[in-house]
Amino acid sequence: MTQPNVNKKQNNNKVVNKSIHSNKGKFELKKKPTQQPNNDKINNIKTPMEIPKEIILQKESLPVFSAKDALLKNFKEHPTVIIISETGTGKTTQIPQYLYENGYKDKGIIAITQPRRVAAVSISKRVSQEMGYELGEEVGYCVRFDDKTNEKTKLKYMTDGMLVREAMLDSSLSKYSVIILDEAHERTLNTDVLFGLLKSIQKRREKKHPISGVYNPLKIIIMSATLDAELFSQYFNNAPVLYIEGRQFPVHIYYTEETQKDYVDAALITVLQIHIAHLTDKSIDKEEQEDGGDILVFLTGRDEIENLEKLLLDRIPRLPKGAKDLIVCPIFSALPQEQQMKVFEKAPKGSRKVILATNIAETSLTINGIRYVVDSGAVKSKIFNPKIGIDSLNIIPISKASAKQRTGRAGREFEGKCYRLYTQNTFEKLDSSSIPEIKRSNIANVILQLKTIGINDILGFDFLESPPVASVMKSLELLYCLEAISEDGSLTELGKKMALFPLDPMYSKTLIKSIEFECSEEVLIIISILSVESIFFTPKEKKKEVEDVKKIFFSPEGDHITFLNVFREFQKSKSQQQQWCFDHFINLKSMVKVVNVFEQLIKYCFSLKLPIVSCGSDFDRVKKSFIGGFFLNTAILQPDKKYKTMVDNKEIQIHPTSFLFEQKPQHILYNELTITTKAFARNIIPIEGSWLAEICPKYYGTRPQQQQKSTPNQTSIDSFTN
DNA sequence: GAGCACTGC
Structure with a gap:
């Protein structure tokens, strides 16, 4: 086995105490002495159900608790506040409660947006428990297919897409007094739309309503994990930025000394080395040796995951004496649910899990027990080319923010290690954050x-x-x-x-x-x-x-x-x-x-x-309906059995997963065109050429055949990218 | 004859 050249580097992550400071110098908060639970306060909380003391103690031990007064002061003084905080501060569960307890619920609903459905649902469940309410009453959630809110709901966790939809019905979002955009650093399409919408709504609601005379201002709170603080603050008229430090265990980062040609192979070697390290390296501390700790490998897609799985399964029977069992768990979005569940099962005593994951493990799901992260440094990303109006799917380097997020997955429960399968120099050259969706999507x-x-x-x-x-x-x-x-x-x-x-x-x-x-x-x-x-x-x-x-x-x-x-x-x-x-x-x-x-x-x-x-x-009726929506996505068969698009005469092929791959009808309509190794059309309907003029006379009034002037020697990809 | 990452309404 070859040794990957790894370079030890101390990570900057530290276990930090609760503290808060402002970069604007607008206020200063000294580190408070350790919070003792205040019994008077406990007795003063009025809720319909008895709140267990453990919950109150737990809430008060969160890093965000020591920032409570400062947060409330800023909410009072500024229409918009930016909160920067790492994971594990409790901001998403606690800050809405602080607002609730301090009068903001009387002015309207407090909304908290999330990029993902599961997060909105699970966090609202937690908060309703903490507050002693039945879910769907004072505290609820609203996601597609599932609305657990009623007329009493004052804390509403929802997906960002849901709030955009509500804005389509009420363009002032007048029932909300506070809107919190959580996970703003992810810059999802919908969060970016909300930035613009909320800014203009806030401005409109600053003034009294011209007819009713009602004054109903909107407070905006942006919560983000990484340091996009300046960008957010400038956009929101120099809104104050508050920092809350989180609680992460330190993670030691290792880089390769040389650029790796094949990161799947590098990942294989790294995983095996981690797994048997305790046999040779006596410096590995006792705790680490005993509970092992699982390994999480970030790759870009199913193919790579299955390749690495096979390579590992080949090697496992030949592990040296004294090595523990190694259980391989692949996970990616398209994997059926039952098989996904395997990654959450605890490894039996004396064995260790190695999880081979796509980006799904970066934000969408959290796996416990991870001590080691192996990061390929790559991600598969869909990019819309507006010039030709087509998506392409590419493997690209991750951003620094993404690398940091992946690293953090090793420090959730104990000290961890992160092996980056690229050099430190490569890391330094990565973009600081990923391109936001709105800049690379069909909008x-x-x-x-x-x-x-x-x-x-x-x-x-x-x-x-x-x-x-x-x-x-x-x-x-x-x-x-x-x-x-x-x-x-x-x-x-x-x-x-x-x-x-x-x-x-x-x-x-x-x-x-x-x-x-x-x-x-x-x-x-x-x-x-x-x-x-x-x-x-x-x-x-x-x-x-x-x-x-x-x-x-x-x-x-x-x-x-x-x-x-x-x-x-x-x-x-x-x-x-x-x-x-x-x-x-x-x-x-x-x-x-x-x-x-x-x-x-x-x-x-x-x-x-x-x-x-x-x-x-x-079924001709069905086909004709699709022509009504997809008349720009049509192609004609060529003598060489490939197709040319009718709108711009580019060469495309039917994707081999299509049921019509072998049929090759004269005219086709497709729902999707993706460029990978070639330009592939997916989801194909055979159509009659004559239908086009019948249904879309505007575009196909002249005979479709006339538009088909062939340009010889055009290769598929080139003709799209030139 | 190729492989689609992830999320949302």
Whole structure:
């Protein structure tokens, strides 16, 4: 076994005591003496249920508690406050309670946004317990498919996307007195939209209402983990920045001495070295030796994870005498739930887990017992190219912020070690933070939402950081093509309807078109399936079996009708759904989500009085509906069996996972085009060329064939990127 | 004949 050249470096992370300081010098808070629980105070809290003393003691031992007075003082004096804090300060659970206890609930609801559903749900549960209320009463949550709030709810944990949706119904968000944007450093698409919205709403609500004379100001609190403080503060008119130090155990960081050509191989060696280190290195302390501590490896995708899994399983039987058992647990989003659960099971005594994860383990889920992190330094990222209007999926270096986040996963319960599979010099050159989503995504949907809220001038909108102009222009163009906006950029009646659906504009257009073609039931089902990640899961070793099973559902009418068959069969399986999914390599969790989306879309249709009608087996109607939304995504077969797009004559191929990969129909419509090694079209419908002019005379009024002037010697990728 | 990271409404 070769030795990776690792360089020991002391990390800056320290276990820090509770303290708070301001970078603006607006106030100074001296470190308080250790807090003794104040019994008078305990007796004064009025809640319907008895709060156990342990909870009160626990709350008061959190780092954020010593900052309480300073926080409240700042909330009182400033319309916006930025709070910078590491994990483990208790800010997300405690600060809303401080606001609640200090009068802010009397002026309106206190909202706390989260980027993820699970976080909103679990944190609100915790807070309702701490306050002695039933969940869904004073404290509740609101996420898609699940609203646990009532008229009494004053502390409302919600996803950022949910709050954007509420702004579409009430553009002043007038029922909220305080809005806290938590995890702001993640810069999700929706959080970035909220920055702009809240800033303008706050300004509007500074003044008394011109008619009613009501004064209803909005307080904004931004909570972030990394040091984007200056950016946030400047944007919010020099809002004060407060720092709360967290409680992390120290993590020692090691870098490689040389750049690693193959980080999967480097990860293999590093994992094995960590695992057997105690056999040779007597300096490893007793605690570390005894409880072992699990290893978490960050890779970029399923392929790498399965490769490393295989390599490890090959090596494990040949571990030296005295080595413990090593249990390999892969985890990535597409892995079925049952198999995901394996990473949370405690390793049996005398053995150790090694978890091979994607970015899912960076923020989305927390695994206990990690002492070692192995960081590849890479991540897979989707980037929208506005010039050509297509996504590509690339492996790119992570940012410093991301590296720090990964490292921190080793210091949650005890002192840890982080092995970065890159040099310190490489680390120094990384970007300080990742490119925010709004700068690298297709924002057609965001623009439709903003226009619904009443923001017409998108290029002039006060974003924290603006999306690329080309991206805005591309989206406006698309919305105009779909007839969601008119020539002057204002929302059409159709556009207003489209915005109501929680779907991308091309899908909502398809859905509305399906009313006209009397096949809304089928289109609703298909769209629901397309809006979840793949419903099939193919275990690596069962490829052939899966191919055979998939044939049961196959329809020559295309992927969409094939999906429809899957759904119909799933419905028939009724009480044996779990077994049926298992037998047919279908991901049950995905199917449950499909059903949820389907039911939600039906509700929206009812509210708009759109009839749900089935077309029986007349699937041409379904295909024509999709042309209504996806007429820009069509291609024609070439003599060389590849395709050229009809709109701009670029070479593309049907993705091999498509059911039509071998059929090669003359004209196709696709839902997605992704560039990886080639430009691949996914989710394919065979269509008749003549339908295009029939359904979209504006674009295909002239014969489609005329647009197909072939340009010889064009290679697929080049023609897209040039 | 290729492999889709993650999240949200």
